[in-house]
Amino acid sequence: MNIFLREMKANLTSLFFWSLGMLFMIIGGMAKFATYVNSGQSITDLISQIPATLRAVLGFGDFDLTKASGFYGMLYLYLLLMTTIHAAMLGSNIIAKEERDKTTEFLMVKPMSRSRILTAKLAAGLANIALLNLVTMALSISIVGQYSTGEAITGDILILMAGMFILQVVFLFLGAGISAVSRDPKISASIATTVLLGAYLISVAVDMSSSLNALRYLTPFKYFEAAPLMATGGFDVISVMLSLGIIIVSGFATYYFYNRRDLCV
Amino acid sequence: MNIIEIRNLTKYYGKARGIVDVSFDVGAGEVFGFIGPNGAGKSTTIRTLLSLIRPTSGSAAIFGKDCITHAPEIAKDIGYLPSEVFYYDKMKVIDLLRYSASFYKKDCSKRIKELAERMDLDLKRRIDDLSFGNKKKVGIVQCLLHEPRLIILDEPTSGLDPLMQQTFFDLLREENRKGSTILLSSHVLIEVQRICSRVAIIKDGRIIRTEKMSELTENNYKKIRIETGRITDDSRFDLPGVSHLERKDALLSFFFKGNINLIMKRISEVEISNVWIEEPTLEEVFLHYYQKGEERA
Incomplete structure (x- = not known):
């Protein structure tokens, strides 16, 4: 419990700034939607003329950008990118920082097994990504709600956030696994x-x-895309299984390798 | 009963040599010195004992339990001071010490206060504002706050001023009287001489010998240098017990082993402008050992 609390405290500032980042991202993104809608048909025409490849690069996809939900669906990709970067870095740093900051000889000689230390750290990591997810959800619902004229979007946002959370966990464990293996x-x-x-x-x-x-199954970013999630309101079974697979394999690797290797001192 | 038992412990970092075939025991209540030049393998041995690194072969047991498989259990009764102390920069000293104490299931707050007072350590400062010596003090308090049965110190005095070293050694003696066993590594012979009852000497990853401190100090060489005003007849210093007699301009240097009064008398017979009487460095002690080994062979 002491390691968990210590990690929560150590990551508090970082979590605050990431939340602030999400706030600006959502406000900024949805503000563009307002100007976009006001400009009427012309921009839709313009965008439809952009080649499909470039639209793909920009993440526009085939969303109906005249609706708040469609616009948010486009924005979601960027939110996803941010939260997964946060998760990957957190997962990696929470394990690696003891060795990077040379505090190994403090923490790892305490009467606690490496596995228990990992568990406490991963729990703190999970709590952090869950909090960032909840913040993103609350901000999304309240801000996007301002722009959705009568359109019900909360359900869409909830399913998108659930998908986002699974991906966050995937990248948290990937990051942790990489740190556990890396010397x-x-x-x-x-x-x-x-x-x-x-x-x-x-x-x-x-x-x-x-x-x-x-x-498509090679990259987790294809597992929980906004368009199919919002269209079907449910997850693709294979994607969920693959995500679980990555989580289990990297979780196992984290414990296996961290318990066996020499720590950097 | 032995507190530490090391058997043929070997550690290679890839192909690089860490330690080779290290074996020694430390008995209960002993203050055991572990000396050798930098890079000889002292820290490698200690880090293996603490299960920070895994041995290539051989084994080590502390309190009769294997130090890798029972590491968390053993750690309850170990206090460790690493050679370089690093802590979480943003924490205050007291928070760091409380965090450290939270791993041991006992109330250490009184002990923290006591130790901090003895070591003259300000508990309210932030870790990153502390000087190297003060960080070392945090390390010392952190090492002793849970009253461990085994205290492991890796180059403990570096960064401490002589006065603090004194206080620190007093503290260690008290802990030892209360029953703690101490393993102290150092590359400074004098430091080990001050407190240890037995020593193991390590060089190039191998233990050269393990012996009682008293036996080591019996061979206590002094390194003497004399600066003479004018060049005198040096043969008067060619006494039994004198070795490596060398002159370089006005400076005469030699090693002496034996009754110190004899040599002092000889020195007083000469007009000198300066004199140095020093403990030989560890390397010079080793030199002596190697020579002795050759003589025997």
Whole structure:
């Protein structure tokens, strides 16, 4: 419990600034929606003329951008990117920082097994990403609600946030796993974010060219996309299974390797 | 009963040598010195004992339990002061110490206050505002606050001023009288001489010998240098017990082992402008050991 509380306290400021980031992202994004709607048909025409590939890169997809829900669906990709980067870095740092800051010789000689220390740290990580998710949810519902003229969007937002949370957990564990395996605590966070950006680029590539569709299960960013989530109101079973698979495998790797390797001192 | 039992402990970092075939025991209530030059493998041995790193082969037991498989259980009764202390920068000293205490299931607040007073440590300061020496003091309090049965110290005095070193050694003696066993590593012989009853000497990853401090100090060489006004007849210093007699201009240097009064008399017969009588460095002690080894062979 002491490690959990210590980690919560240590990450409080960071969590605050990430929340602030989400606030600006949602306010800024939805403010564009307001000008967009006011400008009428012309922008829709303009966007429809953008080649599909470029639309994919920008994340516009095939959303109905004249509706608040459609616009939010587009914005969701960016929110997803932010929260997963947060999760990957948090997962990686929460494990690696003891070695990076050379506090290993303080913490790891305490009467507590490495597994229990990992569990406390991962619990704190989960609590942090859950809080960021809840903040994003609350901000989304209240801010997007301002723009949705009569359109029911809360249900859409809830399902999107549920998908976002699963992805956050995926990247938290991926980050933790990378730190547990890596012998260099200074670069594990960079490796984690590189993996994340790689996954993102694959998802963009899949959007750009339908011939790459086979790659869609390779990247978690394809598991919980806004358009199908909002259309069906439910998750794709394979995507959920794959997410669970990644979480279990990286969770196992985290404990397995961290318990066996030499710690950097 | 032995508190620490190390058997053929070997650690390679990849291909790089850490320690090779290290074996020694530390009995209950002993103050055991572990000396060797930097890079000899002192910290590697200690970190393996603390299960921070895993041995390549061999084993070590503390309180009769394997130090890797029973690490958390053993750790309850160990206090450890690393050679370089690093803590969470943004914490205050008192918060760090309370955090440390929270891992041991006992109330340590009184003990923290006592130790901080003894070590003259301000508990309200932030860790990152502290000097190196003050961080070391935090380390000392942190190491002793749960009244451990085994105290492991890795180069404990670096960064402490002589007065604090004195206080610290007094503290250690008290802990030892109360029944704690102490393992102290150092590359400074004198430091080990001050407090230890037995020592193991390590060089290039291997234990050269383990012996009682009294035996080591019997061979207590003094390193003497004399500056003479003019060059005198050096043969008068060629006494039994003198070795490595060398002159460099006005400076005469040699090692001496034996009755110190004899050599002092000889020195007083000469007109000198300066004199240094020093403890030999660890390397010089080793040199002596190697020579002795060769003589025997």
